[in-house]
Amino acid sequence: MARAHGNTAPGGPGARDLTRGPILKTLLLFSLPTLVGNILQSLNGSINAIWVGRLLGDSALAATANANVVMFLVFAAVFGFGMAATVKVGQSFGAGDVDAARRTFGTAVGFCVGLAVLVASVGWMSAPALLGLMSTPPDIYAFALAYLRVIFVALPATMISVMVSMGLRGAGDAKTSLYFMIVSVVLDCGLNPVFIAGLGPIPAFGIAGSALATATSSYVSMIVLVIYAYARNLPLRLRGPELGYLVPRMDELRYIVTKGLPMGAQMLIVSGAGIVMLGLVNREGSVTSAAYGASLQVWTYLQMPAMAISAALSAMAAQSIGAGLVDRLGRITRAGLILNCAVTGAMTALLLGFDRPVLVLFLGSTSPAVDMARHIQLLASWSYILFGMTIMLFGTMRAGGVVLAPLLVIAVAMFPVRLGFYHLTYPALGADALWLAFPVGSLAAIVMATVAYLQPGWKRKATAIASSRRIETEAAAECSAEGKPG
Template identity: 30%
Template structure:
């Protein structure tokens, strides 16, 4: 655990971002590991089946991730003002409400899996594979959620090192279990694409168990026996006031991804496979920017809780500069090595060469998005630390549904640039998002927002219950 209300901000941003970045690399690793194993062991059609599910898998748990973001913000602010009693109440109230929603979302995902796959125009030749993969991923969602919740709680406390340990465990289990479930071993039969989902879920379940036991020894807040099991109306309200717009923001982005995938699927399996590879690489390349944003949220949140607004402004400047440098590096790497990177996911064949050609075309445009991410993610991190997630929702909606989607359909439509028009629209919307977000940061009312009162304030009606 680390206090960011004192010390040199530049060093804190870099020192805290780096382990977060490593943790996020490991968190994304199991998705990339899955896709590599699927592509190498089962071929490009299996890759396309997994790719068709990715926007749905990102969309369904978005509400839970938003609640986790709210918990992170509240924990950071309470920790910044040294309010231990409030911390324990935030943990208990946020955890149990989120678990209930996780089970509900998992059930809805399973019940409506056919409609979801039809919604993204999943090609018939990969439909059965995509269906089995999606069903299992939805069934195992609760384990992935708990890993994510533990990590968010630790980051709010400024502890990124333990997150790295937990995610190293998760990635290691994936490396071992995913190929075993795909190809089978001993009494375990080959499960194909479904095996990738089963292996990933089993890895998350094992990580939940071992991670909790480990944290019982080293973290004073994780022990559920020591939590304050009182329903706190203010905490629950703030979790939803912050978390629902954050969730809707992610849903807007994921829903935009569904429309993009639906449009991409019209150009055939090879383009879909190329886009699936591109999405996985983009998720990896986006990790530094997500990490910078998370670091900005925690550092700014602690300082807002402590009333140090000048340190928040300094955090923004340093985070944006850091993000721009990383973004330019990503652009150069992807322009120079797009085909080599794409080749990692496929075994050599005439069809894979065609797919890699589409990957190269994709990055002629998408490579230039990453400097935009450097600004947007840093600004989002600071705004989120103040709980101003409604503004982030509005900004994302404008960028995605008023700019990206209409532009993509226009540029890729009849007489347009086909799939290249989609990539052009994605770049244009990202560039415009930079200006919109920076303008709001400079002029918006986020600086005046106040969240929970200190725990000593008797302003909340409470109802006790036992564990």
Template identity: 30%
Template sequence: MSTNSSSTHLMTEGNILKEILLFSVPLILGNLLQQFYNTFDSIIVGKFVGANALAAVGSSGSLIFLIISFAQGAAVGAGVIVSQYLGGQNRNGVQKAVHTSIAIALFLGVVMSILGVLVSRPLLLWMDTPKEVLPESIVYLKIYFAGTIFTVLYNMVSGILNAVGNSKRSLIYLAIASITNIVLDIVLVALLRMGIAGAAIATVFSQFISCVFSMHFLLKTNESYQVSLKKIRFHKMVCIRIIKVGLPAGIQNTVIAISNVLVQASVNGFGATSMAGFGAYLKVDGFNILPVMSISMAVTTFTGQNFGAGKLDRVKKGMNKTLWIGIIYTIVTGALILLFADPIMRLFTDDPGVVAYGKQAMHYFCPFYWLLSILHGLAGTIRGTGKSIPPMAVLLISLCLFRIFWIQLILPHYTTIDGIFVLYPISWAVGVVLMILYTIFGHWLYPVNHKNKFHQE
């Protein structure tokens, strides 16, 4: 694999729409690939192991996000700082940011792996996981969390590659991981009949593969973001900058993950069939959510580079074009999912109850994904300037506090699962209103002394 100079790409010049699209498309394809092999896990488990195993895989998603969400926030912080130094053409700053980021990932990866294995069973019990699903859920989670260090390290490396404009590289490694995961799913679950454990092993090994390939690239490249093992350490001032951006994002992710766990616990109260249906649909949901997050990451990098270069007008134009990209994408995909709702759900299982719950969720989610694209598009732009606290506050209020309020005070008045499904679009709408208000009235885009902060001194 080549490691020439073309592996760094600045978005501070040229057509804005073209730059954002060229950068975001590999991100979108990469996340879709990742979601595809996660979905393939559920399809194989549902077809060859059964509805309870499908419920176990589906209900694990919120807990997995809960454990690794803080590390994902750190990756966001690292990406913003790397992109800002790169935009300011500060090679020394890029080097310090990259090596500090890897050190943070290694530390968090070890902690997350140990913590995840230890808390799997207690968390599942706290969520009122049905007894018929509990044993398989525990097995899946413990195996998955044992390999969390690979996920955390890959996410950090991917954040670095995206920050320097090399999103195509992440796509290559995710493609390799996807193929590995699919092959192992077929071998371990369908052929060797290893059940839920086989699905978890396939996922962990595929993450290990993507981690190895991405780290190998950083070690071999000749670019400013090259990694040297002996230089991996915490650079105090750079670490503080990463934490200032990443900590709010990490807290935001963690608290939102807690609210998602509460939502999942509410779903669990409706039984294993509802768990399986909702869990299966969440795999489909990822084909909308992950591209939205990819577009948000793209505009964060675009903003970081242009903000670091002092090109504030490009930041505003990039935000507007990003919003249109997200809105158009989510309207089209939401309509397609609704159109093919029944055959999509029957990919996972032939159980009519499970299929019915999944289709019910679709009718509440699909018409409103455009709200989520606006919410994350604005948040991604503002975060790229280094202002991560305001987006954190908005997302915590709408996707966490409001949902907890709803679960505690509104949901008891519902006798069906509709009370949970309708919560999602309403909470997205609350977030959009708050984020638009901050974008208009907040002082998030203002001139700074870029020469001293991001450029070579």
């Protein structure tokens, strides 16, 4: 099948051929919409937290935190399934096989819609038990229950939007989902105070109003996104017989589940390690806990560039594998490493140079935790450069279908290495053992990831995938030329 001219991939408006043009520039431009989207999501959460805290008080704000722990576990799985779909869609677009991309996308969406409806139904009924398992304090239990149940109602729309955006990224389109994320964020932030406190004929829903604002914005954004996809004939829209692709095919579903679960498990391991570290920090007293909490707020933004670049890198590498350009993978990885070191390195330098005014935003100018937070930043912030380098290597390997090695590396770095360093050095270093455990764990991760990346096995696997894609595409093209079904 002939490849599209320029940077337009086959499949209609919005699809972009990531196998052509200068790699570094293409990767930078392709990752920017994802980065902006990540920042918007974090700002959305922060603004909503401000509304809840200001209008309903500390107990309501604590209730949202308890409910959000549950939702994170759900979205970890969705992220894994979405990344698996992104990789396979990217491979299909790289091979010029739009129909195969739509088959994968249809299975991913159909599976996640069914999963979302099931989880939302079970979640609504089991919300009291879930909050009980987390030992939710009695004074915030009622708030948390009302909030969590409405958030479960929003789950199907949110999961569909995530799946569509990740599928589009595999097709080389990172901008469309950003536009509709902006719509969702603006609606959510604007509706929060209206639904919480009431306005005119709209009654005050209290804490449930915050969740209702999220649900409303999610469904509106999802519906408008679907309408737009069909109006603009975006590459992954399903029409006529293609709607049958929404019924999951076993071969597609097997790939999405077997590759998606380890990717989601990586997020759960990172989250679990974070919970353990938080417990260790809390032992050091309230000032240290406050300083660490402010540092976490800063680190949320510090890790965003690497996450965005890695996601874009995976899509670019997947398209290159589908196109049979396996020799291009090394250059894509190098471009990702350069971008990560430049962007994350610059942000880390700026943070350390202007750390006081940034930390004062979270702690206040007179807080004794400010100096402690600055000390934490100095010892631990630069570990995110190493973290970014690790996920760049994982991004390329993931595009070739390798998911277990990254999972093992993350698990070893987060638990035996990081926690082992803490326990061994705490008698001598005190609380500094906590902060130094971050770069030690990250250093171990990049060493192990480099060893895994240099192994020839995953590259042979990528070559085999490229050959398989080429054969499938040629066979489909022959059937099409002869007028037979592919």
